[in-house]
Amino acid sequence: MSIDELEDMARRCRVEICRMTHRAQAGHPGGSLSEIDILSALYGRRLRVNPNEPNWPDRDRFILSKGHASPGMYALLAEMGFISHADLESYRVLGGVCQGHVDMKWCPGVDFSAGSLGMGLSFGMGCAIAARIEGSQRNAYVMLGDGELQEGSIWEAAMGAAHHELGNLKVFVDRNRIQNDDFCEVQMRMFDIPAKWSAFGWAVKEIDGHNMSEIVGAIEWMDTITDRPAVVVANTVKGKGVSFMENNPAFHGAAPSDEQLAQALSELGVTA
Amino acid sequence: MTRMAATRDGYGQALLDIADDDRVVVLEADLGKSTKSLHFRKAYPERTVSCGISEQNMLLVGAGLASSGFIPFASTFAIFTERAFEQMRNGVARPNLAVHLCGSHGGTHTGTDGSSAQSIEDLAIYRTLPNVVVMHPCDVVSTRELTKQLPALGGPSYMRTARNKTPVLYDGRESEIQIGKGITLRDGTDVAIIACGVLVSESLAAADALAAEGISASVVDMHTIKPLDGALVDSQAATCGAIVTAEDHSIIGGLGGAVAEHLMSTTPVPLERVGVPDRFGESGQADEMLELMGINARHIVAAAKRAILRKD
Numbered sequence: 001m002s003i004d005e006l007e008d009m010a011r012r013c014r015v016e017i018c019r020m021t022h023r024a025q026a027g028h029p030g031g032s033l034s035e036i037d038i039l040s041a042l043y044g045r046r047l048r049v050n051p052n053e054p055n056w057p058d059r060d061r062f063i064l065s066k067g068h069a070s071p072g073m074y075a076l077l078a079e080m081g082f083i084s085h086a087d088l089e090s091y092r093v094l095g096g097v098c099q100g101h102v103d104m105k106w107c108p109g110v111d112f113s114a115g116s117l118g119m120g121l122s123f124g125m126g127c128a129i130a131a132r133i134e135g136s137q138r139n140a141y142v143m144l145g146d147g148e149l150q151e152g153s154i155w156e157a158a159m160g161a162a163h164h165e166l167g168n169l170k171v172f173v174d175r176n177r178i179q180n181d182d183f184c185e186v187q188m189r190m191f192d193i194p195a196k197w198s199a200f201g202w203a204v205k206e207i208d209g210h211n212m213s214e215i216v217g218a219i220e221w222m223d224t225i226t227d228r229p230a231v232v233v234a235n236t237v238k239g240k241g242v243s244f245m246e247n248n249p250a251f252h253g254a255a256p257s258d259e260q261l262a263q264a265l266s267e268l269g270v271t272a
Numbered sequence: 273m274t275r276m277a278a279t280r281d282g283y284g285q286a287l288l289d290i291a292d293d294d295r296v297v298v299l300e301a302d303l304g305k306s307t308k309s310l311h312f313r314k315a316y317p318e319r320t321v322s323c324g325i326s327e328q329n330m331l332l333v334g335a336g337l338a339s340s341g342f343i344p345f346a347s348t349f350a351i352f353t354e355r356a357f358e359q360m361r362n363g364v365a366r367p368n369l370a371v372h373l374c375g376s377h378g379g380t381h382t383g384t385d386g387s388s389a390q391s392i393e394d395l396a397i398y399r400t401l402p403n404v405v406v407m408h409p410c411d412v413v414s415t416r417e418l419t420k421q422l423p424a425l426g427g428p429s430y431m432r433t434a435r436n437k438t439p440v441l442y443d444g445r446e447s448e449i450q451i452g453k454g455i456t457l458r459d460g461t462d463v464a465i466i467a468c469g470v471l472v473s474e475s476l477a478a479a480d481a482l483a484a485e486g487i488s489a490s491v492v493d494m495h496t497i498k499p500l501d502g503a504l505v506d507s508q509a510a511t512c513g514a515i516v517t518a519e520d521h522s523i524i525g526g527l528g529g530a531v532a533e534h535l536m537s538t539t540p541v542p543l544e545r546v547g548v549p550d551r552f553g554e555s556g557q558a559d560e561m562l563e564l565m566g567i568n569a570r571h572i573v574a575a576a577k578r579a580i581l582r583k584d
Contacts, residue, residue: 057341104339105367111339113367116358122329123363126336126344129321133297133342140336153359156326160333163324 001044003212010040010212011268013075014241016088018264020071021255024092027100030251032072034176034209034236035143039076041215042141051081054108060138061127066145066174067101067114068253074098074107082109118151120144121171125161128169128229142171147179150188155200162201167226171202174209176238178249197231209234242267276437279469280376282415283433284308287345289420291316296423297337299323299346301330307347307376307433327352331359331371338369343423350375350391350432357397364428365401372422378408378432379520380553380561381470387552390561391432395468396525398430399498405429405451406498408519408527410472413442414495417449425451432469434520436558439473441493454501456508460490463576464508467518468494468527470558471546471567475518478572489576500530502538509539514579516544518572520562523547542582544575 001009013036021027043049048060064073071091078085083097090096097107101115112123124142131138148154161169173193177184184190194204203225207214218232238252239245242264245256256264288311290296298320304310313320321337323330327348334344353360353375364371380390398406405425409415415433422429441457442448448455454466458479467475472493479489490508494501509515515535517528528545535543548565562568 061340103367113362116362118328119332119359119363122332122359123336123339125329126333126338127340128336129333130337130340130342133319134340153326153328153332156324156329157332160323160326160329164321 003216006040006044006212009044009079010037013040013072013079015265015268015270016075016078017071018242018256018261020074020088020091022261023089025255026092027071027255028068028253029071029256030178030238030245031066031069031145031174031176033240033242033245034238035069035174036072037210037212038143038172038174038215038234039072041212041219043076043080045216046219047141048138049109051109054082058136058138061111061124061140063112063120063124063140063142064102064114065120065142066117066148070098070100070102073102077107077109083107117145117148118153121154121157124169125157125166128161128166129164131168139168139170142169144171144173146173146175146177146190146193147184147187149173149190149193158197158200158202161229165227166229169229170222171229171231173231173233174236175233176236178238178247178252180252182249194233201228203228203230204233206233206235209236210240275440275443277412277440278435278437279409279412279415279433280308280435282412283347283374283419284311286416286419287312288315289416290423293343293423295341295343297321297342297344299330299334299344301325301327301348301352303348306349307374309345309347327356328359331356331373332363334371335363335369338371343370345372345374347374347376349389350378350394351389354391354394354397360398361401365403368403368427370425370427372429374431374433376433377435379434379470380548380565381520381558382435383558383561384555386555390553392522392548392553394430394432395497395521395527396529399525399530403427404498405496407451407496408432408469409495410469410493411438411441413440413446414449417446418451418495421451434470438470441473452496452499452501454492454494454496454504456490456492456504458489458491460488460512462488462512463514463516463580464490464492464512465516465518465572465576466492466494466505466508466527466531468497470520471518474562474569475572477569478576481569481573482576487576487580494527497527497530500534502534505531505534506538509535509541513583514542516546516572516575516579518546518567520567521547523549542579544579546572546575
């Protein structure tokens with residue numbers, strides 16, 4: 001997909017994120033909107049996955065560790081054909097494939113049952129070790145939230161992945177600067193995040209997580225790192241693309257009202 | 273003289289037994305020398321992952337490996353597995369990934385390291401998790417055999433092993449050992465003692481003492497706490513009319529709790545539970561700990577008499 005096509009796919013996903021959370025009157029639009037450009041680039045340009053065979057053993061793994069941002073991933077899975085657009089209506093509905101947090105037991109194309117922060121990086125480390133033992137070229141990609149970095153187990157995995165020189169482990173940090181209760185800066189300052197990863201032995205790159213060309217470039221850069229794990233710290237805006245959600249802690253875990261949905265869709269170029 | 277051996281050695285031997293299955297991988301958290309996974313590490317370093325002193329990470333690395341088709345065996349001290357309980361809950365049990373967790377040095381029997389190392393709640397907490405099989409074998413032979421059966425299980429498990437040596441009961445009897453099936457070691461008619469782990473041999477000693485007083489006691493090795501062999505519990509209740517449970521574990525929620533929950537719905541007979549009272553341990557030798565906690569053969573005998581007295 002071209003940069004233009006990736007950007008338009010991300011825009012369509014933003015529309016679905018707003019519709020899903022509005023329909024459920026629950027969920028996490030803010031972190032879905034901040035991650036969606038990166039997810040679009042990953043799925044559109046890089047991930048070796050097959051919607052017709054979601055459990056293909058030699059597929060790349062994608063692990064959404066910030067599993068509450070599930071609407072973003074579901075929207076992408078529908079775009080890629082893992083699930084139907086009708087399935088998106090099952091978000092947070094009893095028996096639906098789109099569980100509140102992404103779940104490998106419920107939804108095709110989901111490789112990790114998320115929902116508890118700080119777990120996905122360790123899981124991705126296991127997937128990367130599995131690929132190495134098998135002699136496979138597949139990669140494990142992990143999407144972390146920035147607030148999630150406050151979980152100590154993240155740093156257990158950061159240390160472990162560097163120790164084992166897992167060049168097939170690729171991580172994005174969605175640095176949107178907002179967590180559940182407030183700005184990260186208020187809740188728990190994390191100081192220099194790229195320096196922390198670097199100190200743990202990772203290859204580190206910092207980008208604008210909404211600039212599609214930069215994102216694609218970062219994904220290509222990750223492919224050049226083969227002797228150690230790589231992390232891209234993507235500076236993002238929580239709620240990106242919907243003016244009243246942008247940089248607003250209230251929309252970490254709150255759904256838009258009817259009026260707000262109409263405004264959001266209008267801003268995203270949907271004509272009634 | 274009865275052969276003595278530590279159940280953790282049975283775990284270590286079993287890992288070598290099943291190593292021909294190239295899906296088997298071993299995860300360590302800096303205690304492989306103690307849990308006995310070190311033998312596998314020496315023979316198969318390419319299938320052994322050092323996770324450092326990071327139990328939470330270890331459980332989920334195992335989950336990632338299991339999701340990729342491997343069969344991970346992760347071990348550390350029983351007490352330190354508890355640090356990763358939520359990883360076991362959300363990352364392993366919930367997606368039903370076949371990670372096999374072994375907690376060695378369980379119970380007060382572990383001895384002089386003191387209360388911080390004496391896990392007395394592991395069986396209870398893992399028993400609450402859907403999909404997880406929970407075991408606490410009593411000797412080196414059954415530990416080895418049960419571990420060898422795990423690759424075919426298809427779901428996660430927790431097994432507690434012990435640090436110190438216990439009498440070997442199953443030499444030549446490997447074929448009797450099966451996950452989920454309790455073993456009747458002695459038939460009796462007055463009271464049934466259902467035990468697990470290091471208290472199985474104490475229960476046999478208790479049955480001897482009871483026999484000397486003319487009391488006929490069954491002894492059951494309930495090596496699998498979950499799923500509980502309810503049919504065997506029921507048949508013992510029907511035959512003996514009184515039951516004693518015995519475990520080196522908190523009186524709350526372990527084998528005694530499991531048997532009590534079961535009996536209340538089927539055959540409510542008098543039940544006396546021998547287990548660690550609602551307290552922590554301290555430093556002491558294994559036999560001293562069993563005496564201090566009130567869970568050795570002498571206490572099992574007393575509990576058996578109480579249970580018999582409560583019969584109608």
